[in-house]
Amino acid sequence: MRKLTQQESFILLEKGTEPPFSGEYWNHFEKGVYCCKQCDSMLFDWQSKFHSGCGWPSFDDCIQGAIKQVLDADGKRIEILCANCGGHLGHVFFNEGYTHKNTRHCVNSLALQFKKV
Template identity: 50%
Template sequence: MTAAVNKTEEEWRAILSPQQFQVLREKGTERPGTGEYDKHYEEGVYTCGGCGTPLYKSATKFKSGCGWPAFFDAIPGAVNRHEDKTLGMTRTEITCAACGGHLGHVFKGEGFPTPTDERHCVNSVSLKFHEEK
């Protein structure tokens, strides 16, 4: 179970960069191919860029070519899913289970050879990487 992290908008603005705030708190999206972790494949754990909750293990990251970090599964209980009907389509938004920060979207059935047949398309700015020691 993930402990809840509750902060006011002012508290989030004080600890996040403007780009982090725009993505994590306002559900924005970074430009494809520009994120720090798009082509990053070191061993370790990716945590929430807002609250530090562990979200993804590097073993679940794969090369999707989509322009954002892609994972086939999250750490159990770390990510929540929500229906997103913005932009004239229905997608599945993923958020940090602890702080509610917007991570990106999850897609199924794209033909990637992953155990879950899912692609968690995550904004780099929503993540922080911690090298495995």
């Protein structure tokens, strides 16, 4: 496990959220893979990333088995966690019409580490 900064701990361990349009990956579209900042597990491939305009990195798919979905504490949203370490990544939304997969994994940049292919 990687040592986290205070901001990264707030996101991954305390289920926080970074402000929209503030993270380094919200408008990032290089070829590569997005990994969990805490445990380095591969989570999202660059090909599933799309521009949703929401201010956070958005993906319409994840690497198979990489993400765990649980009902959020508010009882309305679905939280997404790293399946390996349980770190909070963000939330997943369905039926918004952004892509043909009709899924948007809305992820905090501070929860991710990008690796070029």
